[in-house]
Amino acid sequence: MIKVSIVVPVYNVERYLAPxxxxxxxQSYSNIEIVCVNDGSRDRSRDILAMYQxxxxxxxxVDKENGGLSxxxxxxxxxxxxxxxxxxxxxxxxxxxxxxxxxxxxxxxSADVVTFGGSAYPSFKSYPWLxxxxxxxxxxxxxxxxxxxxxxxxxxxxxxxxxxxxFLLAHGVAFDEELRFGEDKLFLYxxxxxxxxxxxxxxxxxxxxxDREGSLMSSRAEDRHLRLYDHLRIFHxxxxxxxxxxxxxxxxxxxxxxxxxxxxVDLLSAPKAIRVDLLxxxxxxxxxxxxxxxxxxxLSDPQxxxxxxxxxxxRKRAYGVSYKMMFYAYSLHSDPRDxxxxxxxxxxxxxxxxxxxxxxxxxxxxSRRAAAGLFESVVFExxxxxxxxxxxxxxxxxxxxxNYRP
Numbered sequence: 001m002i003k004v005s006i007v008v009p010v011y012n013v014e015r016y017l018a019p020x021x022x023x024x025x026x027q028s029y030s031n032i033e034i035v036c037v038n039d040g041s042r043d044r045s046r047d048i049l050a051m052y053q054x055x056x057x058x059x060x061x062v063d064k065e066n067g068g069l070s071x072x073x074x075x076x077x078x079x080x081x082x083x084x085x086x087x088x089x090x091x092x093x094x095x096x097x098x099x100x101x102x103x104x105x106x107x108x109x110s111a112d113v114v115t116f117g118g119s120a121y122p123s124f125k126s127y128p129w130l131x132x133x134x135x136x137x138x139x140x141x142x143x144x145x146x147x148x149x150x151x152x153x154x155x156x157x158x159x160x161x162x163x164x165x166x167f168l169l170a171h172g173v174a175f176d177e178e179l180r181f182g183e184d185k186l187f188l189y190x191x192x193x194x195x196x197x198x199x200x201x202x203x204x205x206x207x208x209x210x211d212r213e214g215s216l217m218s219s220r221a222e223d224r225h226l227r228l229y230d231h232l233r234i235f236h237x238x239x240x241x242x243x244x245x246x247x248x249x250x251x252x253x254x255x256x257x258x259x260x261x262x263x264x265v266d267l268l269s270a271p272k273a274i275r276v277d278l279l280x281x282x283x284x285x286x287x288x289x290x291x292x293x294x295x296x297x298x299l300s301d302p303q304x305x306x307x308x309x310x311x312x313x314x315r316k317r318a319y320g321v322s323y324k325m326m327f328y329a330y331s332l333h334s335d336p337r338d339x340x341x342x343x344x345x346x347x348x349x350x351x352x353x354x355x356x357x358x359x360x361x362x363x364x365x366x367s368r369r370a371a372a373g374l375f376e377s378v379v380f381e382x383x384x385x386x387x388x389x390x391x392x393x394x395x396x397x398x399x400x401x402x403n404y405r406p
Contacts, residue, residue, distance in 0.1 A: 002083045002103040004032045005165065007076030008090050009069055014044040016091035016209070018391035021052050021059075023093035023207075029100035034059045035076045036090075040066030045090075048392070051399035070175035070183045073158075077168060086162035091209045093121070098205035102162050105201055109140065112167040112195040115152075118160050118206035122380045125210045134160070134208070136200040144193045146254035152200055154192065158184035160206045163191060182234035189238045193247050225274045228266060232281045235259050239289045252294045256286070260304040268307060268318060279311050279318055286312065 006024055010017060024034050036053075038046050038061060046063070053059045062079050064072070077085055084106055088094055098116075105114045118134040120126035136153040148154055154161075158175075168174070171194045175183045192198055242248050242255060267278050286295060298308050310317040 001031050002107055003081070004029065004099045004103055004162075005076075005080035005082030005085045006032055006034050006094075006099070007073055007080060007085060007087050008034065008036045009039055009072030009076065009087075010036055010041060010045050010049065010090045011039040011066065011069075011072070012041050012043045012045060013090040014041075014048060015385075015388050017045055017048050018395055019388055020088065020090050020093055021048075022391050022395075023096075024088060025052075025056055025058075026096055027094075027099040028096050029103055031103070032058060032099050033080065033082055035062065035079050036060065037062045037064065037072040037076045037079075039064060039068070039072040048395065051395050055395070055398050055402045067177060068180060070177045070179065073175045074177065077165070077174065080165055082165060084162050085165045085168065087159045088206075089159055089209075092159065093207040093209075095205050095207070097203075101201065101203050101205055105199055106162070106164065109197065109199045111140075111164075111197045111199040113161060113163050113191050113198045114201065115154055115161045115198070116201045116206070117153075117204040118157070118208050119204045121207040121209050122384075124376055124380075130208075133157070134204070134206075136202055138202050139200045141198040142196075144195060144198070146251050146258070148192050148198065149189075149258050150254075154200070155188045156182075156185040157208070158187045159208075161188065161191070167191075167195070176237055179233060179237055181230040182237075185234050186237045186241070190241055193242070193245065193251070224270065228270055228274070228278055229281075231263055231266070232278060232285070235263055236281075236285050239285055243289050248289060252290050253297050256290060256294060256298045257301065257304070260298070260301075260308070264304060264307050264311070268310060272319060275318065279315070283311055 008020065008024070013020075021034070021036075024032070034056070036049050036059060038049055049059075049061045053061050060079060062075050064075055073087060076087075084102060086102060101116065102114060105111065105116075115136055117136050120130055120134070133153050133155070134157075139152065141148060163173075168191075171191075173187070173190050173194065176186050179186060239248070239255065239259075242251070248255070263282065267275065267282060270278055286298075295312070299305050299312070301308070
């Protein structure tokens with residue numbers, strides 16, 4: 001019977017921690033261990049962990065100095081004793097059958113890696129891109145192919161992928177503790193090429209909390225320069241890992257194409273004041289790690305060739321990129337379901353059009369649709385706060401009863 005180790009990194013999440021741990025404790029599959037890594041929390045998170053540990057022998061608490069999410073996950077992997085390791089962020093939740101589906105999939109397929117689906121929490125805050133990446137199809141890959149990244153809903157979230165622990169240890173795969181943003185994407189690009197069998201299941205087992213105040217994701221969204229630099233660092237880390245592992249020779253052309261999907265449109269449309277440094281960074285990655293033949297192939301690519309030329313050959317074009325060029329580039333690789341929303345979002349948030357639009361909207365009354373959305377958000381926040389508070393009260397009661405000695 002497969003034992004599933006569920007690693008939960010914990011840092012200053014006292015409001016959300018109880019519902020998260022309740023969702024794990026209440027799994028229909030009993031052969032689990034819950035490895036909670038207290039990453040130097042300064043709020044009541046450690047006290048909450050102690051209460052849960054006192055009532056559930058499956059819970060193991062690892063205390064460490066604050067080192068970030070990657071460091072906490074690595075500490076959890078090191079402390080885990082199960083056959084399979086998966087991850088749950090401490091403000092999220094999993095469905096009651098999550099561990100059962102994970103265990104049965106590994107049992108029936110002998111996979112190294114299993115990726116499953118998820119749902120936005122709350123669902124009304126979701127959007128087409130997120131729905132798509134959280135909705136994998138049912139498919140098995142008996143060997144690695146870059147089609148995994150092109151065709152499957154496989155990234156960028158590590159918390160919906162489970163791995164055999166001996167697979168991680170044998171290949172020395174871990175989260176990069178120097179990369180403070182995008183560590184999930186690097187982890188996934190590290191495990192899939194090394195996996196002898198990768199299985200995707202469509203079951204939506206994970207509840208991903210959106211828009212938690214103070215999260216790293218929300219802080220990066222506010223600073224475009226920092227976000228783009230982070231994306232370049234992620235790509236560089238992936239390229240270096242593939243180069244060190246010998247994957248570049250076989251799959252370098254595909255990785256170049258994937259990198260263009262991830263980076264090039266945003267970099268070429270960045271403000272001119274920051275564009276030169278970003279493009280120099282990208283050009284350096286390309287020329288250092290990839291062969292001349294692979295670069296020439298990218299330059300002749302019908303989808304991205306003209307944009308690559310603006311980075312490597314005719315840099316003047318990179319500083320005069322028009323919205324027409326960006327529109328064309330977006331249309332090449334954007335799904336029709338969210339293409340126009342992406343373009344409109346860029347228009348709203350950049351330049352004089354964006355400033356005028358924000359100025360006008362701030363002076364207009366809420367539309368009926370906007371008012372309904374605001375009401376729905378307020379109701380959810382109240383219900384969610386009540387759920388979190390009730391979960392905390394219940395564990396306090398359960399813990400006090402367990403520790404009571406008449």
